[in-house]
Every structure is written in structure tokens, then in C-alpha cells.
Amino acid sequence: MLRILLPALLIAGLIGTVVRFGREGEEAAANPVAASVSVPAPSTATATVAVKDTVRASIAEVMTRQGAALLAGDRKAFVGVAAPSAKDSVAWLDDRFTTLRAMGVTRWTVTVGEVRSSAKYWEAGVDVEYCFVANCVKPLKAGLSTHWNVGYGTRTEITEIWDRVVGRTIHPWAQSKLTAVAGRRVVVAAPAALAARMPRVLATAEAAAKVADGFAATDRPGRYVLYLAGEKEWDAWAYGDEGSWVDGYANADSEAVVVRASALSSADLGMLLRHEFAHVASLVGRSVAVSNADAWWLKEGLADYAGFGPRSFGSFPRRTETAAFVRKGWNGDLRVQAPGQKASDRTASARYGVAYLGVQCLIQRYGQSRATSFVQAVAVQGVTIEIAAARSLGATWKTVNSTCATQIRKTVG
Numbered sequence: 001m002l003r004i005l006l007p008a009l010l011i012a013g014l015i016g017t018v019v020r021f022g023r024e025g026e027e028a029a030a031n032p033v034a035a036s037v038s039v040p041a042p043s044t045a046t047a048t049v050a051v052k053d054t055v056r057a058s059i060a061e062v063m064t065r066q067g068a069a070l071l072a073g074d075r076k077a078f079v080g081v082a083a084p085s086a087k088d089s090v091a092w093l094d095d096r097f098t099t100l101r102a103m104g105v106t107r108w109t110v111t112v113g114e115v116r117s118s119a120k121y122w123e124a125g126v127d128v129e130y131c132f133v134a135n136c137v138k139p140l141k142a143g144l145s146t147h148w149n150v151g152y153g154t155r156t157e158i159t160e161i162w163d164r165v166v167g168r169t170i171h172p173w174a175q176s177k178l179t180a181v182a183g184r185r186v187v188v189a190a191p192a193a194l195a196a197r198m199p200r201v202l203a204t205a206e207a208a209a210k211v212a213d214g215f216a217a218t219d220r221p222g223r224y225v226l227y228l229a230g231e232k233e234w235d236a237w238a239y240g241d242e243g244s245w246v247d248g249y250a251n252a253d254s255e256a257v258v259v260r261a262s263a264l265s266s267a268d269l270g271m272l273l274r275h276e277f278a279h280v281a282s283l284v285g286r287s288v289a290v291s292n293a294d295a296w297w298l299k300e301g302l303a304d305y306a307g308f309g310p311r312s313f314g315s316f317p318r319r320t321e322t323a324a325f326v327r328k329g330w331n332g333d334l335r336v337q338a339p340g341q342k343a344s345d346r347t348a349s350a351r352y353g354v355a356y357l358g359v360q361c362l363i364q365r366y367g368q369s370r371a372t373s374f375v376q377a378v379a380v381q382g383v384t385i386e387i388a389a390a391r392s393l394g395a396t397w398k399t400v401n402s403t404c405a406t407q408i409r410k411t412v413g
């Protein structure tokens with residue numbers, strides 16, 4: 001997460017909340033056509049295991065067919081899984097078709113979970129794996145919640161569908177109708193009002209992605225997804241606790257970065273994107289159990305290093321506040337903590353500055369590859385810093401810290 005000179009916190013825990021889309025009234029499901037019932041009307045009493053298996057298979061068949069329609073570009077078949085009377089669901093699916101096709105979806109694989117019956121409808125959670133690049137090795141994940149009429153009349157059909165949170169946010173593609181342009185490493189998606197700005201942003205983003213790829217500890221992202229948010233979308237796609245000063249954030253699990261359109265006029269868009277894409281590249285698969293205490297300086301230091309690049313302290317944009325903090329206030333521990341929520345801009349920037357100098361020292365002393373592995377071990381896998389130092393850097397943490405602390409004090413002068 002970042003404002004040009006003030007990156008903040010990023011990538012946090014996985015909090016499940018539910019936002020509903022396409023919520024239908026109960027009427028459609030409450031008045032099923034009772035003819036030719038191959039499956040009993042849903043009720044707790046009749047929902048035996050065998051019935052549930054039949055219902056689940058029927059839903060899976062419809063959803064699988066719908067995925068094939070998406071990849072084949074068949075809008076009618078994709079949207080047609082919803083009951084015509086379920087107008088919100090029809091509209092929601094139509095927007096998803098437009099958006100996912102524009103973004104170049106290449107895979108859409110569904111797994112239907114447990115089905116449950118209520119008095120009026122069948123309910124099923126659906127897990128989706130999808131990609132925005134051909135032959136992707138790490139599919140992205142989405143979750144859908146669905147309500148169904150099963151076997152009433154002639155077909156099994158959706159009466160409600162909405163996106164379920166996987167991770168911390170609802171994917172922007174599931175919330176807004178978007179247009180998109182794709183390059184080799186990045187797809188840029190935005191509401192139509194921002195479409196004119198996408199080509200210029202894509203060029204900057206492609207260059208940023210090349211830098212960020214160098215910080216991937218394992219597989220590099222399939223294709224970075226960059227969402228441009230107008231003010232309305234910025235509110236709707238909120239990550240959670242970003243302040244009004246934040247211009248962008250990364251969501252490594254969806255290989256996505258969201259940037260506020262008002263930040264685009266900044267000459268430092270490249271820096272912003274290198275920073276956020278580096279988060280995506282370096283933090284994929286981060287465990288929610290990993291403590292931020294040892295990891296914050298590594299996450300933000302690495303992202304800032306990708307953003308600013310190796311440079312002399314004299315040309316470091318955070319020089320003044322960082323030097324003041326190092327000379328008075330810093331205790332010599334590389335593990336600087338995240339700025340508090342009420343920290344001043346200057347205080348926050350100083351902490352990012354020390355994190356940058358710490359990671360720059362790791363890279364200078366041990367090389368980018370070993371330093372990136374070290375960040376991966378501590379910030380993604382949650383390995384203790386002592387064990388990670390020995391494994392990745394071949395030195396004790398005590399030695400690493402004292403070596404780099406000495407270098408930082410000397411650099412700052």
C-alpha cells in the first residue's frame with residue numbers, strides 16, 4: 001500500500017465477510033412450477049444424502065456448462081443459467097461476462113460444495129479457479145454463493161448469485177462492470193469512464209512488472225492485474241483500513257493491485273506500481289498466521305527497494321526524515337515496526353526509509369536472490385528470523401543485524 005512518499009501497511013489477514021449481489025426476492029423460488037419433479041422440493045425432512053448428491057450433481061453440471069460458455073464467448077449460455085425472472089442475477093451475470101471476457105479470462109473451473117436445503121430453495125457454495133493468462137500455473141480463487149430451483153419444471157436454474165469473499169476483499173471484477181487492456185505481463189481493468197487512460201498506464205505497468213518479477217521468490221505471478229478505481233470504485237473496492245492518503249494497495253492472493261485514478265497524474269506512477277507489484281510478486285501465499293512484527297520491514301523495505309531501486313542516500317527521497325530518525329530515535333534493530341495509525345507523514349516515511357536501507361543492505365551483502373528468499377521465509381512462511389537468517393543468508397541474525405545497522409548509521413552519517 002502506498003502513497004508516493006508514504007507507503008503504508010499492506011496485505012493483512014484474511015477476514016471473511018459477505019457482501020451480497022443479485023439478491024433476489026423470494027417470489028421466484030417460492031413459487032416453483034411443481035410439474036415433473038425429478039428431485040423433491042427442498043425441505044429438511046426430505047433432504048437425504050442421496051437427494052443432496054443428486055442436487056449437487058445437477059448444479060455442478062449447470063455450472064460447468066456455464067464455465068465452458070464463458071471461455072467460448074457465449075454470453076447467452078453464460079447468463080442463461082439464471083431464471084429469467086431472477087432479474088438481478090441475470091444482470092449480475094451479464095456484467096461478469098462483459099468484464100471477465102474483457103480481462104481475457106482463460107480458465108474458469110468450478111467445484112460445487114455442500115448443498116443445503118431451505119423451505120424455498122437449494123443453496124450451494126461454489127469455488128472457482130480462474131486465470132487471466134494462458135496455461136497459468138497458479139489459478140486465482142473466487143467464491144460464489146448461489147440459490148437454485150432444482151428440477152422444478154424443466155431445468156435447474158439460479159435464482160440468486162453473489163460473490164463470496166475469498167481472502168479479504170471482493171474481487172473488483174465481481175463488483176463493477178469493467179473494460180480492460182492486456183499486455184504481456186499486466187492486464188489493466190477500469191470502469192468505462194477511465195478507459196482512455198488505460199493505454200498509457202499499461203505501458204508504465206509493463207515496465208514496473210519487469211522489475212517486480214525480479215522479486216518473486218518462487219513462481220512469478222501469471223499476469224499482474226491492475227485495477228484503476230474512480231472515487232466510487234475506490235470506496236467500493238476498499239481493502240479495509242487504508243487512510244485517505246493511500247493511493248494504492250496490493251492483494252497478493254489475487255495478483256492484483258488497486259490504484260486510485262486520482263494518483264495517475266503523478267509523475268511517480270512507475271514508482272507506485274513497482275512498489276505494489278513487488279508486494280504481489282513477493283507475498284503470494286502469505287500465511288495469515290505470520291506475525292507482522294518481524295515481517296513489516298521486510299515487506300515494505302523490499303517493495304520500496306523495487307520502487308526506488310538501488311540508489312545513493314543523497315538521492316533517496318526519504319533522506320531527511322530517515323536520517324533524523326536514525327540519528328535520534330532508532331534503536332539499531334532492523335525490525336522497525338509499522339507506523340501507528342496516527343503517525344505523522346514524516347514519522348511514517350522515516351520508518352519506510354529505515355526498512356529500505358535494511359533491505360538494501362541485505363541485497364548488497366548477500367545478493368538479491370538470497371535476500372528475496374529470506375523475505376519469503378520470514379514474511380510469507382513465518383519462519384523465525386534467526387532460523388531464516390541461517391538458512392537463507394548463511395549468517396546468524398545477530399551478525400546480519402549488527403552488520404547492516406552499522407552500515408545504515410555510516411550511510412546516514
Ligand SMILES: [Zn+2]
Nearest residue numbers: 001007010303
Ligand atoms: Zn507497501
